[in-house]
Amino acid sequence: MVDKNKGIEADDDVEYLSKTQLKKLAHSLQDLAKELSEMPKTRRAKLNLPEVLLSAIEESKRITSHIARKRHFQYMGKVLLKHDYEKIQADIEAIENQNANYQVRDQVINLWIEHFLEDATPLFNSLYEHFDHDEVGSIRQLVRNYSKKPDNAATKKKLFQALRQLDLKTELVNPLMLKA
Helix, strand or coil, rough: EEECCCCCCCCCCCCCCCCHHHHHHHHHHHHHHHCCCCCCHHHHCCCCCCCHHHHHHHHHHHHHHHHHHHHHHHHHHHHHHHHCCCHHHHHHHHHHHHHHHHHHHHHHHHHHHHHHHCHHHHHHHHHHHHHCCCHHHHHHHHHHHCCCCCCCHHHHHHHHHHHHHHHHCCCCHHHHHHHH
């Protein structure tokens, strides 16, 4: 098939983007570049970015002029276009979803801590069903310490961390479901 406007042969398999779609893609790549440059180094390290992009990110920190930053993000968008930007976006979304999962799990763990003060018996029965007696024994000791001083942040933190470790092995059920 011959493209009438260009006078060259066009493949039927290739999908052509309109000018508007190209502009939207360019703007989304610039936004991704801004997001990458504002991201903490620890999160950026998890993404396994190309060296060219990492040096461009470091360069963006040095630039202070508004127009120069805009031009630099355009350049970073071009660098992203040459590399696998879809994989980078997917990795960022996966990290954000993982963080969202931790927030949900943190709420469940906090519910466990609150319900330990009210009535710990059904909670410990559930823990004994799913975990070793040694692990639950250490949780029991932490709950005892926390019930003596519920205002102490250090004891609550230790209890939270111990419950988080159990939750990572096997997700803890919502304590409201145990009492029903």
